[in-house]
Amino acid sequence: MPRFFVHSTTAGTFVIASDSEGRWALGFETEALDSHLTPEDAAEAVARGHCRWPSVGNPAALGIPSELTRWVVINSGPAAARTPRPLLRVVK
Numbered sequence: 452m453p454r455f456f457v458h459s460t461t462a463g464t465f466v467i468a469s470d471s472e473g474r475w476a477l478g479f480e481t482e483a484l485d486s487h488l489t490p491e492d493a494a495e496a497v498a499r500g501h502c503r504w505p506s507v508g509n510p511a512a513l514g515i516p517s518e519l520t521r522w523v524v525i526n527s528g529p530a531a532a533r534t535p536r537p538l539l540r541v542v543k
Contacts, residue, residue, distance in 0.1 A: 465510070479505035
């Protein structure tokens with residue numbers, strides 16, 4: 452399973468990453484938003500604005516795809532090291 456899924460928008464970068472509890476954390480830049488059972492659930496929630504909104508407002512207005520296949524997958528290596536880690540804490 453990938454380490455991260457990333458989608459960049461004009462407002463900033465959204466990240467879905469596995470957490471230490473086996474869930475998938477959703478974040479925006481340095482903000483932790485929500486925790487979901489699957490990365491697909493996280494992508495769907497942010498695309499529809501059915502998550503905690505980031506500081507830039509309703510994410511549904513940003514054109515984020517609900518299909519995880521349209522997000523960038525980062526498994527490991529230098530790209531993973533450069534990926535923002537907004538998930539210092541997961542809002543439950």
